[in-house]
Amino acid sequence: MIDVAVVGAGISGLSVAWHLSKKGFSVQVFEKEEKAGGNIQTTRRDGYILELGPQTILADGKVEEFLKSVSIEPEYASESSKIRYIYKKGKLISLPLSPLSFFTSPLLSLSGKFRVLKEPMVPASVKTEESIAEFVRRRLGKEFLDYIVAPFVSGVYAGDPEKLSVKYAVRKVYQLEQKYGSLIKGAIKLKAFGPGGRLISFKGGNHTLIEHLASSLKIQKENVVLRIRKKEDRFVLDTKDGKFEAKSVVVSAPATSAGYLLRDISWSASEEFDRIYYAPVVVVHVAVKKGSIPPGFGFLVPRVENKRILGTLFSSQIFNGRAPEDRELLTVYLGGATDPDIVDYEDDSIYSIVEKELKEILKLESIEFLGITRWKRGIPQYTLGYGKYIELAQSLERETPGLYLSGNYLYGVSVADCIRASYEVSKRVEDYLART
Ligand SMILES: Cc1cc2nc3c(=O)[nH]c(=O)nc-3n(C[C@H](O)[C@H](O)[C@H](O)COP(=O)(O)OP(=O)(O)OC[C@H]3O[C@@H](n4cnc5c(N)ncnc54)[C@H](O)[C@@H]3O)c2cc1C
Numbered sequence: 001m002i003d004v005a006v007v008g009a010g011i012s013g014l015s016v017a018w019h020l021s022k023k024g025f026s027v028q029v030f031e032k033e034e035k036a037g038g039n040i041q042t043t044r045r046d047g048y049i050l051e052l053g054p055q056t057i058l059a060d061g062k063v064e065e066f067l068k069s070v071s072i073e074p075e076y077a078s079e080s081s082k083i084r085y086i087y088k089k090g091k092l093i094s095l096p097l098s099p100l101s102f103f104t105s106p107l108l109s110l111s112g113k114f115r116v117l118k119e120p121m122v123p124a125s126v127k128t129e130e131s132i133a134e135f136v137r138r139r140l141g142k143e144f145l146d147y148i149v150a151p152f153v154s155g156v157y158a159g160d161p162e163k164l165s166v167k168y169a170v171r172k173v174y175q176l177e178q179k180y181g182s183l184i185k186g187a188i189k190l191k192a193f194g195p196g197g198r199l200i201s202f203k204g205g206n207h208t209l210i211e212h213l214a215s216s217l218k219i220q221k222e223n224v225v226l227r228i229r230k231k232e233d234r235f236v237l238d239t240k241d242g243k244f245e246a247k248s249v250v251v252s253a254p255a256t257s258a259g260y261l262l263r264d265i266s267w268s269a270s271e272e273f274d275r276i277y278y279a280p281v282v283v284v285h286v287a288v289k290k291g292s293i294p295p296g297f298g299f300l301v302p303r304v305e306n307k308r309i310l311g312t313l314f315s316s317q318i319f320n321g322r323a324p325e326d327r328e329l330l331t332v333y334l335g336g337a338t339d340p341d342i343v344d345y346e347d348d349s350i351y352s353i354v355e356k357e358l359k360e361i362l363k364l365e366s367i368e369f370l371g372i373t374r375w376k377r378g379i380p381q382y383t384l385g386y387g388k389y390i391e392l393a394q395s396l397e398r399e400t401p402g403l404y405l406s407g408n409y410l411y412g413v414s415v416a417d418c419i420r421a422s423y424e425v426s427k428r429v430e431d432y433l434a435r436t
Helices: 009-022 061-071 101-105 110-119 132-142 144-157 169-179 184-189 207-215 255-261 267-274 340-344 349-363 387-399 415-435
Strands: 004-005 027-030 040-045 048-051 057-059 083-086 091-094 200-201 224-230 232-240 242-251 278-289 298-300 309-313 327-335 369-382 403-405
Touching: 004 009, 004 232, 009 027, 009 242, 009 415, 027 242, 048 327, 048 369, 057 061, 057 415, 061 415, 101 110, 110 144, 132 144, 132 169, 132 309, 144 298, 144 309, 169 184, 169 349, 184 403, 200 207, 207 327, 207 387, 224 255, 242 415, 255 267, 267 387, 278 340, 278 349, 309 349, 327 349, 340 369, 349 369, 387 403, 403 415
Parallel strands: 004 027, 004 242, 083 298, 242 403
Antiparallel strands: 040 048, 057 200, 083 091, 224 232, 232 242, 278 327, 278 369, 298 309, 309 327
8 A cells, every 4th residue: 555645647646746755754646638747738849938827836845945945947037027017008008117217107097196195094994805806906006007007906916906915816915905004014124025036937938847846756647537436544546557545645636626526524614615716817929020029027917907818928038049039029918817708719719819909019011920829727816715714624634534625725736835734734744644
């Protein structure tokens, strides 16, 4: 019998599996698809490196520590990718890089800027939970919400700020108010105006990290886990290729799959996890002539500008070698919680929306399409009341010793969040195995 069975070879499952096998435990990973990586998928074609899922990873100390311990060199984002744009009334406006340049930027009106200055005087909320939109309107004003926060909520969550919980979706921001009574005061105290890490990827794209992790792990690909049961001191996994027994199990599949697998252990968790909403995301890769776009990371489009494009990354300007010499690679995002139906549109309809809007926003004459990727269940939305799912996962772990849950629906949606969580999840598994 193996020590640990890990269900799902996304970054959450692989990073937990990696820590545990490094500690000497026998670990078997099960992945239903033919390729590991989950959302992290890269394809190489005609001189382009296309990221179908995440493009950049915000690496803080813990992530850097992880990469060092797995012996993989990150590729850092270019200096020019610090420039980011917001689309406003027909123009791309660069996002202020310092609090000072914020006051000279045309991004907000004078009254919008004064409203931001009042933030330290706004009392902390007494409400138990607020949406991101309510929170930002209250503390910083509507303009700041529309032109700065909402576009970032699209960029990270493909989410709707009216529905996401400030407490669960942007925990650090919520804690600044709780601890310091003001975001500005808190940020000054913590010297936390920057992004809090460096943006990275890997040579050849993000899937290089997956291949690197996978090469030292035992993974059964194209072997879906259908059911998990607890039998006395062990877990029995029914998989497409037969039964497996393990002393402990880490379920790192998305919420719906996790709930389904665990239906014999907890019917109520199974039902509840199925309710977690994942916003769909459409990713369109586009090539344009070199020299036809401004330098920078890319742009975000506030919803109030009435466009379908949520944002576009200038991928070949962020990392080297992503496009042939004479071309730039753009990655365009559409859909999300505020425009979910687009995921079911035909390719041609999506292409014509992207063509019309990109030409208008970037003043381009021609563009070439390289492909579309649809994520029907893209990014989990930490909506109001989300705490109940986290408590459910915790109580499931408490009531079923040896069972652990991980994944982007529990500890944060970014790749960095998944990597950081892997330290704690693997520690809990290790402690359990040491006790049995
Ligand atoms: C379009 C898009 C863009 C994104 N951009 C960024 C970005 O730029 N930066 C960033 O930090 N994050 C980004 N994210 C978020 C980030 O990529 C994900 O949150 C993260 O990769 C999720 O990893 P995970 O392992 O938790 O889940 P997943 O990647 O979903 O992995 C779960 C795995 O479990 C497998 N599985 C499911 N059920 C079973 C079963 N029954 N048996 C066996 N295997 C099973 C699945 O096939 C999958 O491989 C993006 C996400 C999307 C969709």
